[in-house]
Amino acid sequence: MQEPQQYYANHATFELPAALKDKTVHMFTLKDDGPSEFSVVISHADVQPEEKLEQFGERLVAELRRALPRFELKSLNDRTIDGAPAIELAYSWRNEGNFMHQRQAITLTQGSKPGTIVAMMIAATCLRSFSDEWNAAFDAILDSTKLRRPLSAAPAPRVTAALPPPTLPTIFALSEPRKTLHVFANKDEAGNSSTARNIETDHWEFYDANGTRLHANAARASGGLSLLRPAGSVTLERRPEVLGPNLRERLHLAQYIQASSASVPFYSLTEVRAHLDGLAER
Missing domain, CATH: 3.40.1000.10 (Mog1/PsbP, alpha/beta/alpha sandwich)
Structure with missing residues (x-):
């Protein structure tokens, strides 16, 4: 006992x-x-x-x-x-x-x-x-408010060498809950089409054309991050921290693909897979 x-x-x-x-x-x-x-x-x-x-x-x-x-x-x-x-x-x-x-x-x-x-x-x-x-x-x-038993601080992220720049301006957004890969022509199009709700509720993960994870910054209202803010409040940036698996390792979670416009170079998951596999073989 x-x-x-x-x-x-x-x-x-x-x-x-x-x-x-x-x-x-x-x-x-x-x-x-x-x-x-x-x-x-x-x-x-x-x-x-x-x-x-x-x-x-x-x-x-x-x-x-x-x-x-x-x-x-x-x-x-x-x-x-x-x-x-x-x-x-x-x-x-x-x-x-x-x-x-x-x-x-x-x-x-x-x-x-x-x-x-x-x-x-x-x-x-x-x-x-x-x-x-x-x-x-x-x-x-x-x-x-003072917490008596706060959680331990998270460990500092591991820093890696500078990441190589992508060869294409394409941006991917993977939503695991919706099993959908969104494809945007560039960062501006991705940011203008995205909302805080996409990040917080649909769990969008952003990647550049090389499949490297991008950090998403959602514009903040006076009280913080609001899921009710309109589109166009998200900016994307590359950071040297290790933010998780790359898109090639996560692509199996997508069953559908949604292209934002006729200017994107990928219209099927097979094409995206072939593109990422080709980069991995270099």
Whole structure:
């Protein structure tokens, strides 16, 4: 039988039997009874194995969409909490004839049990649209939050020698969820046709004509990266860091190809494969 762990609550500590799961929820309201004009709830949820912050956010949005009537996602932005990567959702839903409004920030932390990771969620709810006062109050809470068990910092990326320039201006964008390879004539066309939603929701991976991974920069709104921004807000650049497998190693994930215009030199996955194989043989 596992040993109990020391558990810290606001007013006491005690030994928690290992078999018990921590379902702690902290709730803060303006009044003791009835609906509160503004309230804050802090909770946590288990993270699936190998699940990243962005993937947890996508899963949460899907669950909210299923559970809440007339759910409307207004924005999904990236931010930090105590220096740790975080995302923030803003959304509304209908509840007993009225629309509720909520901002929710999520970050990943170490769980109370060794080797576990949980998502900490800080949610503020208003009975009406957030006023400047309540936006400022929630921002102050997030800005003052200190994580007790933050995740370890990610290792610094390995640096390689300068990459050779591509021989063609063609840009590829691979979407693994949609099993589609998009082909653009050049960087400008790719950037003007892409949105933050393509990157965050469709998981577009950009590659140059040699199949080398490109880093995508999405323009940021005042609150961070917004999935609701229009096309034309993405810029692409080559970086010396190792960002993952090249397109030749990832091409098997595509079942469809979509050419952006008549000026692109590839119209089939077979042609793309032959092009990349030819480069690998040089």
